[in-house]
Amino acid sequence: MNRRTFLQGATFLTGALILPSAGALAAPDAQPFSYDALIARAQKMAGAAYVPPLMPAPAVVQQINYARHGELVFRTQKALFSGQPDTGKEQGYPLEFFPLGMYAPKRVQMFLVEDGMASEIRYTPDLFDMPDDNPARQLPPDAGFAGFRLQEWYQADDWVRQDWVAFQGASYFRAIGADGQYGLSARGIVLNAASALPEEFPDFREFYIAQEPGSTPDTPVTVCALLDGPSVTGAYRFRMTRGLDRSKGVIMEIEAKVFLRADVERLGLVPLTSMFWFGEYGKGRMQDWRPEVHDSDGLAMWTGAGERIWRPLNNPDETRISAFADENPRGFGLLQRDRTFDHFLDGVFYDRRPSLWVEPITPLGMGAIELMEIPTDDEINDNIGAFWVPEGPALKGTTYDLHYRLHWLSDEPFPATNIARAIATRIGRGGQPGHVRPPNVHHFAVEFDRPSVMTQIPYGVFPKVVASASAGAISRTFSEPVPNGNVWRGNFDLEVSPGTVVDLRMYLELDGKPLTETWLYQFEAN
Known part of the structure; x- marks a missing residue:
């Protein structure tokens, strides 16, 4: 999947939670919100027909290509939780939003949660700096957002320039690691990847974002998300911790309740997505001047029996799925072990890309860690996937309860000390x-x-x-x-x-x- 075009998956849930309109960034009227209520909504939706998403002003949005989208810059002084006087919000991790564009054409609803009440965050064009001739000026007043990101703690010197987590496109999200660099992504769910059926990309259609009053840099930011797609619905809760000690990277504790509204041929839970073109081995070494090009160089697994396994990644000639059967694995992840700049020689800092480790909190049971490797001839394509496939068929009406942590670090969080x-x-x-x-x-x-x-x-x-x-x-x-x-x-x-x-x-x-x-x-x- 193209790393720039995967954003096409974002969608808008029509008729979900209608809040009164207001001209301010956050609507003054609010409605009660809880994660339990979001789960109940997702479960009810699973029993109803899927409603295709509404895309605002598609003719205009298609004119906002990659270059024109890059011209749209959120005005940081208007970020919520930035401590700026005109926002009316106290200090925290400043909250900014992504505009719609060709590769993110579907509106996602945003809500601010305070004291158990949710207020919709309204789109206004004056939130963004945009050239006079940019097509985005033709967007309707209710165009909405494509996603959001959180900036570094407002007191940090680089908070205006550096974000540490971003949600945009389908159910994709990513975070920086200990070296302050983005790389691979995670997803809410994977449906029918590398199967006989077309892959389905469900969407996070609503986000509910909360930062506690008086929070410190070590206080988690809580984000709840509503997932919806033709074959699945779900409710997710993210508790994301950054802190000022950046050597600790980003930690996300995630709870999810997933409901299947249709049979699924290949169901992938807790999925990770990355890029591997070539390493110190592989055919790509004669196709590019750099010694290595990859966001991750291997799949690490810690089995339920305690064995430590390392599987270097491949860029095959055809799509391949490798399955590693296990019971209650202790963890797995796509890692970037090579940290030597001279092995990459690239100004995009592949040597700083984060590793991503999955730590199950609730045991995963019987199943398999599956590694998906897709051919690529360039670095712009995310061609690697790793996810958990539970044992047994994924049938309509099945519910999955998930509770796990994602560690965005330079290395795995629980390295073995007694083996090399x-x-x-x-x-x-x-x-x-x-x-x-x-x-x-x-x-x-x-x-x-x-x-x-x-x-x-x-x-x-x-x-x-x-x-x-x-x-x-x-x-x-x-x-x-x-x-x-x-x-x-x-x-x-x-x-x-x-x-x-x-x-x-x-x-x-x-x-x-x-x-x-x-x-x-x-x-x-x-």
């Missing part, structure tokens, strides 16, 4: 250097690092490489230290027929015990 982690995957011709290289033999070199573990290996001792393959034959297994003293490399050759797709598994072992996490990889022999 994989930090690089390298692939080349097999056979022994200095000899005739045999055909259809490929060499794999996987590097593992964790100083507290790897530096404890006695001098002259070489860990055992434990490797297996679903097809072909493995040979020449050996381990070797990399000269810096912390990193060890596990090596093996794989002989396999061209065109074969092989699932590989490997780890290093010392004295009969795992020394590293388990490295998994899906290799297509070409």
Whole structure:
């Protein structure tokens, strides 16, 4: 999916919660609001027919292309919770809004929640700086917004320039990590991705945003959202914590109640979405001048049985789904482990992109973590997905209760301390250097690092490489230290027929015990 066009999914729920009109940014009249009431509404909607969204002034909106949309700048002095006198709101995380545009054409309703009462936040064109010739000047007075974002705490020096969380398009949202950079996204739900049916993109159609009076930078911002689509409805509650200590990244505690109004072929819960073009391996290395291009370089899993697994990402020739069956996994995430600028050499700072880890609070039960890899020939496409697929068919009338945390950090929040982690995957011709290289033999070199573990290996001792393959034959297994003293490399050759797709598994072992996490990889022999 194009990283710029995925915004097309945002929609407007007609006839949902009608509040009296007012000329002010937040309407003076309000109605009672609670998360429980939102759940009840979502459940009632699941029993009714889906109402297609209303798109305001589509002929005008289609003229607001990527460049013209970029000209529309929210006036930060009008942000709610900015502490600015003309907003009438106290200090907090300033709240700003995204305007409609070609890639975000559907109106999303916004509400401010105070003391259990919800007031609609009204669109007015004077909220935005816009050139005189921008088509947005032709939008109707009730055009509405496409999404919202929260700026850094109003006392921070860069609050005007730096936002830390954004919701825009379908059920997509994202946050910055400890290095202050956006990268991958999360979604509310995934329906029929990489299936025989067209993928469906349900929408967060209403947002209810609350910041407690007298809150501090460590006080969570609470956002409730109403999800709606042809096959699903739902209510979500986000408690999002930023804080002034930016090394802690962003943490979101999420509760959700999801109701299926139709059968779904592939249901993906707690989904993550990212981009991988190529890394230190892969065909893209000859298509671009940069050494690596990716928002994430691997899927990390912590199984219910306690095994730590690392699966480097691929950019395949055709869409592939890999399923990792489990019961009550302790967590999983799409991580950016490579943090060396020289490995990217790019001013968009791929080395600073956040890692995103899912921590289930309520056990997920039986099911599988599924990894979706879609071909891409450029970095503008989100071609990676990871999500939980519960066991059993996803049938009309089924309800799903979710409670989990998302950690937007530089690294996973619960790293293992007693085993080393994989930090690089390298692939080349097999056979022994200095000899005739045999055909259809490929060499794999996987590097593992964790100083507290790897530096404890006695001098002259070489860990055992434990490797297996679903097809072909493995040979020449050996381990070797990399000269810096912390990193060890596990090596093996794989002989396999061209065109074969092989699932590989490997780890290093010392004295009969795992020394590293388990490295998994899906290799297509070409």
